[in-house]
Amino acid sequence: MTGVDVAPSLAELAAGTATYERVVVADAAALPFADVTFDLAVAFMSLQDMDDAAGALRETARVLVPGGRVVAAIVHPVASAHLGREAAQQRTYFEVQRTIDDIERDGLSFTFHQIHRPLHAWFALFFEAGFVIEDVREPRPSDADVAADPRLAKARSTPAFLHLRGSVHAR
Numbered sequence: 059m060t061g062v063d064v065a066p067s068l069a070e071l072a073a074g075t076a077t078y079e080r081v082v083v084a085d086a087a088a089l090p091f092a093d094v095t096f097d098l099a100v101a102f103m104s105l106q107d108m109d110d111a112a113g114a115l116r117e118t119a120r121v122l123v124p125g126g127r128v129v130a131a132i133v134h135p136v137a138s139a140h141l142g143r144e145a146a147q148q149r150t151y152f153e154v155q156r157t158i159d160d161i162e163r164d165g166l167s168f169t170f171h172q173i174h175r176p177l178h179a180w181f182a183l184f185f186e187a188g189f190v191i192e193d194v195r196e197p198r199p200s201d202a203d204v205a206a207d208p209r210l211a212k213a214r215s216t217p218a219f220l221h222l223r224g225s226v227h228a229r
């Protein structure tokens with residue numbers, strides 16, 4: 059398995075796990091791999107953080123074998139519609155927009171940029187890259203999950219995550 063991250067620090071952390079054979083520092087919208095190289099691509103909670111998610115999906119389709127699959131976990135559009143330091147009521151679910159949040163966790167402060175897209179815009183990115191969407195899931199934490207991590211309580215009633223699986227058309 060090959061890992062990719064544009065941030066050298068995150069790539070270094072990934073390389074320190076037993077998960078990957080190699081980890082490459084690269085922009086997902088300009089993958090340093092030959093066409094038709096991989097049979098599966100996984101984008102875990104990253105597409106919504108990318109400036110060029112459309113380019114990343116085009117590149118993913120390029121490096122997959124015909125019939126190869128992409129699996130993505132993203133922030134659910136219902137949840138991302140309410141992100142952002144500006145008042146949520148000044149925005150609309152229906153527009154693609156950058157959200158900026160100031161977050162403090164474990165004593166660290168950071169500014170979090172994401173791109174919110176309504177559901178149809180996410181699907182359009184996959185279709186335009188040449189993917190057929192085969193499965194869509196909205197994972198819901200169980201009561202036991204919420205007991206273990208109370209931050210998941212809201213996700214019992216409002217979707218927080220969206221999982222998509224697609225396969226690339228034969229070229």
Ligand SMILES: C[S@@+](CC[C@H](N)C(=O)[O-])C[C@H]1O[C@@H](n2cnc3c(N)ncnc32)[C@H](O)[C@@H]1O
Nearest residue numbers: 063064065068084085086087102103104107108
């Ligand atoms: C929320 S983190 C998830 C990281 C990892 N997938 C995980 O689950 O621990 C989002 C990651 O996307 C990476 N990222 C953002 N834009 C990127 C791009 N254009 N190409 C590759 N990685 C990118 C960030 O550096 C960050 O590590």
